[in-house]
Amino acid sequence: MKNFIIIFLLFSYTLNLFSAEEALKPEQYNFSFSKPLGKINKNSAQRGLQVFIEVCASCHGLKHVAYRSLEELGYNKDQVNSIAAQFQIDDLPNEEGEILKRKAIYSDYFVEPYKNLNEAKTANNGAYPPDLSLMVKARKDGANYVRSLLLGYNEPPSGFDVGEGYYNKYMAGNVIAMPQPLYGDDVEFSDGTKATLEQEVNDLVTFLTWTSMPDLENRRAAGIKVIFFLLVMTILFYISYRKIWSELKT
């Protein structure tokens, strides 16, 4: 049986050499959450929120995330309300049936940048900017992928036609419709961190990892307890099993 497994592994390895990769594999980066027990770095995620609001939010939505959940990143309720107040949202119809705008509050979800898909398409050459709530989960090796992509803009090699798009070596097909969004010094961080391109990207990816997996920290913390409990239970069951079966031999 062992031989079969070894043959199978060798076999699948050699065959992998034949498979053509479509785009460059993302560069591996050691985020605060990369290790199995790692956590979301709250300061980094707060800076990432700032990058998102000041740069990304003009085209990208975050529709699954409610402002109230920003408390998990270490803001208090007043701070969350003032973050939400930067956005205008449709109010409920008033007595005359008109829909007026109001400032978003704590309980609202992130306001969408466009009224609908068609408006989003028209404003962006026919390619709508995807919602970013789940982006890190929606791509293979998502955190590294998004980071590599945002750092991966280059001049196209000579003779490479990008059409209306832009060259990016981490994008499948190497052409991306989104122009390079971050260059460094796009924002001024309130905590004094220098806004280099890589710093902005790392912070943004940390924030987007949290929006994709708000459960991450609770999940890992609960996981340690559950696995510890199960290991102890397994050992106890094993001891009981041996004890009960030992009666059989006599």
Added chain:
Amino acid sequence: MANLNKKNKGVIDWIDYRLPIVSFLKHSAVDYPTPKNLNYWWNFGSLAGFFLLVQIITGIILSMHYTAHVDHAFDSIEHIMRNVNHGWLIRYIHMNGASFFFIVVYIHIFRGLYYGSYKAPRELLWWLGILILLLMMATAFMGYVLPWGQMSFWGATVITNLFSAIPFIGESITQWLWGGYSVDNPTLSRFYTLHFLLPFLIVGVVILHIVALHTHGSNNPLGIDKKGPQDTIPFHPFYTIKDLFGLSFVLTIFFTVVFFAPDYLGHPDNYVPADPLKTPAHIVPEWYFLPFYAILRAIPDKLGGVIAMFSAIFVLFLLPWLDTSKVRSATFRPIYKKLFWIFVLDALILGWVGSKPAEGIYIIISRLATLYYFVHFLILLPLLGKFEKNRPLPESIGKPVLAE
């Protein structure tokens, strides 16, 4: 148990005299005589039952928060993940529970293949098991459509389109399944209804499976019939504790995946909402369908591929008669033992090649592996029973155990 106080005993006896549930349980889960030589591969039946229960319980809770409508399904899953108390845990258990249900069931099936558990008098037990597998596949397929992500939509499109390969009436059948002219809202809502219904049918077939099992009792690693009470031990406490140990061990692995790699077995594309205008680069089914997906794609003709895929499962119904050997356990069948492991390897290759794009070398591999799959059942097994010289069988189950 003998120390139950008098009053309680009186009540239980009173009930049992009128409705014999207690004596039924005692007969089939406590005293039930079980071969004394079962190894750990016999743990997987009860594990499968456990995961069925997990799926039903978590599924019922999820159904309280899920909305089966193309405009709301994806968002309602995110509502579960973000707003429902411990919703992420319940959903991750349900998602990975499906995978683990298939893992334990596949091991359970391969156990049956190795030890000849499908042979007389257990043919119907085997049939009921394959029926459970088919129902599981239908349930899992429809369940994967419910989050209404890209893979949900395109997986559903590919698989329902298979029915259009049926000559003459294929188109009509496909439209009848869809409830329209493409996979759309009627498809989603009926898949939800059936996804809710089928698990309870599985429970029904599982009960029949257990009734059939208890009629002649478990097979065992030696594959010989039990000769008397010296060959058996009561199910409780010997196998209850062994099953509990096995369950606890598997749960440790299961929850490691649930808590630390919950999306590892899924596909990232399913976190992209379904878009009927955008086809994903590679449409792949969940991992547990990959071997069958490989067989489907190995045949260059659509109808042929569909027939081959369904035959891959239906050939299992014939297995009790295709395997002509009278000896059950591979332990005493030197050639079959080798063929069994080659077959396992073949199934793994099919699963692996099913995850690759259908091009170049992968097509050749999938064709050879598909060919071997059927050669194993239709040619090798019938011939083997005629030519293979089996090793001498032990006289009884009790004997080799005592000799150790």
